[in-house]
Amino acid sequence: MLASLFSLLPLALGAQQCPAMLDPAVDPALACYVDDTPGCPEDRAHCFGVHLHVVVTEGGPAQTPAWLRAELEHAFWLFEPADVGFQIVAVDRVEPSFAHMATREQRDAIGKQRFTRGVIHVFLVERLDDVDVPGEQIRGVHWRQRSNTDKRWVILSKIGSKIVMGHEFGHFFGLPHSTYTRSVMNKAPRKSPPWERRVFVDEELKIVRQRRDAMRDSAMLIPQKPRSSPKRDDPRGSPLGE
Numbered sequence: 645m646l647a648s649l650f651s652l653l654p655l656a657l658g659a660q661q662c663p664a665m666l667d668p669a670v671d672p673a674l675a676c677y678v679d680d681t682p683g684c685p686e687d688r689a690h691c692f693g694v695h696l697h698v699v700v701t702e703g704g705p706a707q708t709p710a711w712l713r714a715e716l717e718h719a720f721w722l723f724e725p726a727d728v729g730f731q732i733v734a735v736d737r738v739e740p741s742f743a744h745m746a747t748r749e750q751r752d753a754i755g756k757q758r759f760t761r762g763v764i765h766v767f768l769v770e771r772l773d774d775v776d777v778p779g780e781q782i783r784g785v786h787w788r789q790r791s792n793t794d795k796r797w798v799i800l801s802k803i804g805s806k807i808v809m810g811h812e813f814g815h816f817f818g819l820p821h822s823t824y825t826r827s828v829m830n831k832a833p834r835k836s837p838p839w840e841r842r843v844f845v846d847e848e849l850k851i852v853r854q855r856r857d858a859m860r861d862s863a864m865l866i867p868q869k870p871r872s873s874p875k876r877d878d879p880r881g882s883p884l885g886e
Contacts, residue, residue, distance in 0.1 A: 662675040662676040662678070662679040662680065663675075663679055664676075664678040664679050669734075670734075670735060671735065671736060671737050673700065673705070673737070674696075674698055674700075674705065674735045674736070674737060675735075676709040677696055677698065677705075677709050677712060677732060677735045678732050678735055680709040680710070680713060681709060681712055681713045681716055681731070681732050682713060682716055682717065682720070682731070683729075683731040683870045683871035683872055684729030684730060684731045684868065684870035684871075685720055685724075685729045685870070686870050688724075688727055688728060688729035688870070689727040690726075690727055690728045690729070690856060690860070690867060691728075691729045691730070691731060691867060691868045691869070691870050692728065692729070692730055692731075692763070692764060692865045692866075692867065692868060693730070693731060693732075693733035693734075693762070693763040693764070693865075693866070693868045694716075694730050694731065694732050694733065694763060694764050694765075694766050695733060695734040695735075695736075695758075695760070695763045695764070695765050695766070696712070696732050696734070696735040696736075696766050696768065697735075697736055697737075697738045697754075697758060697765065697766065697767045697768065698735065698736075698737055698738060698767075698768045699737070699738045699739075699740065699742050699743045699767070699768060699769045699770060700737040700738070700740070701740040701743050701770070702740070705737075705768075706743065706768045706769055706770045706802045707768055707802040711802075712732075712768070714806040715800070715804070715806055715808065715809035715810070716730060716731075716732075716809065717806070718806045718807055718809070718810050718840070719809050719810040719813055721810075722807075722810040722813075722814070722828060722843065722844060723810070723813070723844075723852070725843075725844065725849050726817075726844070726849055726852045726853055726856060728852070728856055729870065730764070730813070731868060731870065731871060733763060733868060734763070738754065738767060738769075742754050742767075742769060743769060743770040743771065744769070744770060744771045744773070745769050745771065745772045745773060745799060746771075746773045746775075747773075747775065748775050748790065751775075751785070751787045751799065752787075752789050752790055752791070754767050754769075754797075754799065755767065755787070755789065755795065755797040756789060756795075758797075759789070759795045759797060761863060761864055761866075762863060762864070762865065762866040763865070763866070764797075764798065764813070764816060764865070765797035765798070766797070766798045766799075766800060766809070767797060767798070767799045767800070768800050768802065769799060769800070769801060769802070770801070770802050771801060771802075771803075772784070772785065772799055772800075772801035781801065781803065782801065783800070783801050783803060783804035783805065783808045784798065784799060784800045784801060784804050784808040784809070784811065784812045785798070785799050785812065786798050786812045786815035786816055787799055796816070798812045798813065798815075798816060800812070805839065806840070807828060807839050807840060807842070810828060811828050811829065814828065814829050814844065814848070814852070815829075817851070817852045817855045817856060817859075818851050818852065818854070818855035819844070819848050819851055819852065822845075822848065824845045824847070824848070825837075826842060826843055826845055827842060827843065827844065827845050827848060828842035828843060828844065829844070829848060830842070
């Protein structure tokens with residue numbers, strides 16, 4: 645009897661930190677990706693869900709909840725002029741065979757059976773190769789399944805900085821790479837403005853708003869009710885990551 649109680653202690657302590665651990669639909673090892681990340685800002689008129697898929701190997705998940713939280717925080721800042729917010733609504737694990745994404749075929753396969761309408765599917769992997777430049781890595785990609793380009797998702801590498809999710813979400817909302825100096829969608833090397841201060845310019849925001857409404861009206865994205873966010877003084881991690 646005593647032994648069985650002790651066996652439940654890690655679960656009880658973990659649930660105290662991340663209550664989603666008690667949800668049977670959530671992998672206990674990934675519960676903190678729900679509880680330790682922010683919900684949509686309450687002042688946003690449009691809140692959209694993110695279904696997170698995390699590669700888990702023997703070494704653990706590809707990245708930490710604190711890293712993901714920093715990505716979401718920066719996406720909030722980028723999308724504020726479009727009145728859009730995001731929040732994690734589901735999380736599951738992806739098999740280790742997708743830890744290193746080296747080919748187009750892998751990019752298709754990782755989301756082919758997992759895609760659903762209504763949310764943005766985000767896959768977090770350990771390494772994401774540039775399929776056009778052998779030997780090079782990239783930080784993220786907005787990928788369309790080649791056999792059905794209506795099905796699309798975002799793949800993020802663990803080496804990405806906090807601006808990568810926002811950039812890839814820009815693609816999800818219809819933006820191409822640009823030449824605007826202030827734009828986060830402009831990949832051209834330059835010192836000013838620094839990456840963390842680059843934004844969607846007015847011309848891009850017009851497209852984001854149009855795509856926002858079109859995806860909402862077609863149920864490609866289904867509006868969510870904002871959930872409460874972790875407290876800013878939460879000792880488990882800074883909102884800007886570790």
